[in-house]
Amino acid sequence: MTDRHILTAVAWPYANGPRHIGHVSGFGVPSDVFSRFHRMSGDQVLMVSGTDEHGTPITVAADAEGITPRQIADRNNRIIVDDLASLGLSYDLFTRTTTVNHRNVSQEIFLGLLKNGYVFPKTTLGAISPSTGRTLPDRYIEGTCPICGYDGARGDQCDNCGNQLDPTDLINPVSRINGETPKFVESEHYFLDLPAFARALGDWLGTRGNWRPNVLNFSVNLLEDLKPRSYTRDIDWGVPVPLDGWRDRDDKRIYVWFDAVVGYLSASIEWARRSGDPEAWRQWWQTPDADAYYFMGKDNIVFHAEIWPAQLLGYNGQGDKGGSPGSYGALNLPTEVVSSEFLTMEGRKFSSSRNVVIYVRDFLARYDADALRYFIAAAGPESQDTDFTWAEFLRRNNDELVAGWGNLVNRSVSMAAKNIGAIPTPGELTDADRALLATTSGAFAPIGDLLSRNRQKAAAAEAMRVVSEANKYLSDQAPWKLKEDPARRDTVLHTALQAIKDCNALLTPFLPHSSQKVHELLGGTGVWSAAPQIVETTDLDDGSPYPIITGDYAASQAVWASTPLPPAGTPLATPTPVFTKLDPSIVEEELRR
Ligand code: MET
Known part of the structure; x- marks a missing residue:
């Protein structure tokens, strides 16, 4: 702390x-x-x-x-x-x-x-x-803004120029409830x-x-x-x-x-x-x-x-x-x-x-919370007005979360689970292995700097760039072709899993729900990123009941740094997909709604 x-x-x-x-x-x-x-x-x-x-x-x-x-x-x-x-x-x-x-x-x-x-x-x-x-009430009086001339200004504020107003400032005030003056x-x-x-x-x-x-x-x-x-x-x-x-x-x-x-x-x-x-x-x-x-x-x-x-x-x-x-x-x-x-x-x-x-x-009844969180962080209105379109939501979900990050996790953990059934034992690292791990562990400082300045779009983009480096490493090293050299295969898989552990930490602020799943797929136990809880409580002074949101976030293991995988030999199960691929038909369906 x-x-x-x-x-x-x-x-x-x-x-x-x-x-x-x-x-x-x-x-x-x-x-x-x-x-x-x-x-x-x-x-x-x-x-x-x-x-x-x-x-x-x-x-x-x-x-x-x-x-x-x-x-x-x-x-x-x-x-x-x-x-x-x-x-x-x-x-x-x-x-x-x-x-x-x-x-x-x-x-x-x-x-x-x-x-x-x-x-x-x-x-x-x-x-x-x-x-x-x-x-x-002020908000229920409408008229012309004396500052910018907008004719839908309200008695408390003009939504066009953003200035605060008093009802008596309005030109030609009328009641929004019944139209009278x-x-x-x-x-x-x-x-x-x-x-x-x-x-x-x-x-x-x-x-x-x-x-x-x-x-x-x-x-x-x-x-x-x-x-x-x-x-x-x-x-x-x-x-x-x-x-x-x-x-x-x-x-x-x-x-x-x-x-x-x-x-x-x-x-x-x-x-x-x-x-x-x-x-x-x-x-x-x-x-x-x-x-x-x-x-x-x-x-x-x-x-x-x-x-x-x-x-x-x-x-x-x-x-x-x-x-x-x-x-x-x-x-x-x-x-x-x-x-x-x-x-x-x-x-x-x-x-x-x-x-x-x-x-x-x-x-949230139809899509995952992390899919929405990711869209907002990666493509939201951080510093300019931004349009939400279902087509772009689908693209971000399918190309970036499913085909980019989810696929990296899925293919690496699947291969380790199928061939070894556990976290593999790494041998000596090659330059390529070391380069990938330097990239993933080196990403905490610059992405942390972006996040501390609330440049979340740039931070999400940079985290996804690191994910694509890891995907490229996996394609280049092609551990599936290393059947004759299981020691090297295990080193590649261990390196990939370590890179995934780093990427998972980098993505945890954006994707708290799926980061917990990835933590477990990597053989981790316990709470990685604690979820908020709804607690039924009462007013401290008059006893009337109401729900609050609170949480034990100190219970989270997630830290902003590269942390080692569980020890070699920790069992790994065949993964289930972390993200849900969306069918392109949802775009038409949602637009009709
Ligand atoms: N209720 C306000 C809104 O929804 C925000 C109040 S922040 C103290 O715009």
Whole structure:
């Protein structure tokens, strides 16, 4: 184990429905590849997230179904937990924002900001529906964006230019629920004084030169137009505002985004409380050399590169008004906001309402989790918008996983099992043998460097290049032609199996499920790469039941280095294929679906 503490902070999926493969290509697979790589390197990773359960879409869904927001959240939390665990995402804790712990931590951050003067009260105009008299949530107001002129902008954000908006900013606002023009009435709110952080945010971003350029540029541009943002909303579902006269009101809550980002901290605290050392979270949040990497799709950048850092700076007393840290003490800012771009599907934007969508669970009902993980890592939207096509998914699966990696494993282990029935005894190595082993064992450093910088596409491509070197070695040495020279045949097979062991470690962050199988095919026993577990548990404070994702990842044997095969003579069985070859007919079939 190293002393390096790495927080993997994964965006919290919104609990208004099941997640599709576009979602998991943004926050999911990249964060898991990163965490698994660092755990293999011996670093102390804490990977946290949960379902984001407050906010208006959930109240609107609840109204539509005639059930409570909590019932909607409970149902979708469970679906999302199942999906993410099935994908093998190795959260130390995947929780939810409706816990008492999360409420308390969110309120502490608000109070710390208030104490330092970064949150202030102000009366503003809030939208209500003239026909019902009810508050009209920001997202349910649509109009023309005053910044870019896009005419489908919403009251909270313009999806075209990415700027945050207030409903009163919109030109020609209308209700998306019934088309009427909203009425704006006075309403008291608290605001986060973002302009007071312009200098501190600028200084911080000025030290972030190794971020992806598009993420950094976008974040720096946000600083040009910092305005106070409403910290509270007229809504009855969310974290109560922890002030006398506000706490018990059922029409004011903290804005969903301002509690959701606090989730990274509250989940770390919940994890520590569950681990039996309630202070353990501090190692990831308060030691100066701890790192925190935040993973998300690009529509979330503003909240992670501006709002959350501002909340942290204000809580720490590091904005223009100074101040002192709240009762937790000063908290670390993000090391990096790792944002991916968008995944489209067969040339179109994902849309649940227009049925342009592939839900994670539907995908996993028909295909292996590792096949999807590999596609996302090798061909996903890492730094530009990328199209998912079934034809490309089929090609990556059949050519790279099955014919490339799977075939190397299958033919080598088959030959050793058939001829020797065990790990062979190697004789003296030739130059060709040594060259292959130098290639595979030498690949950990450069691929590790790519993974530590989240260049996962390049890392996956390089790992597959090493696999093809091993395939070439096997074809060149042709152990099947060495019947007359069993000693040399055994040396070639031993070399190939050792190369496979190295390649398997290199591919483990991408392919945790199949790497366990390959480990066993090579005569290994025990856990190679631990899988996440769903555990039915209860709220630490109020006892209500919910499922979490957690895992004993320290039980994994996988390390980021070349490790020797089991001793010669360890029995090997005839392998079953590690990957499933897909019939080209699935492309037509899926396109019809
Ligand atoms: N719920 C948000 C989304 O799905 C992410 C929140 S991250 C704190 O975009």
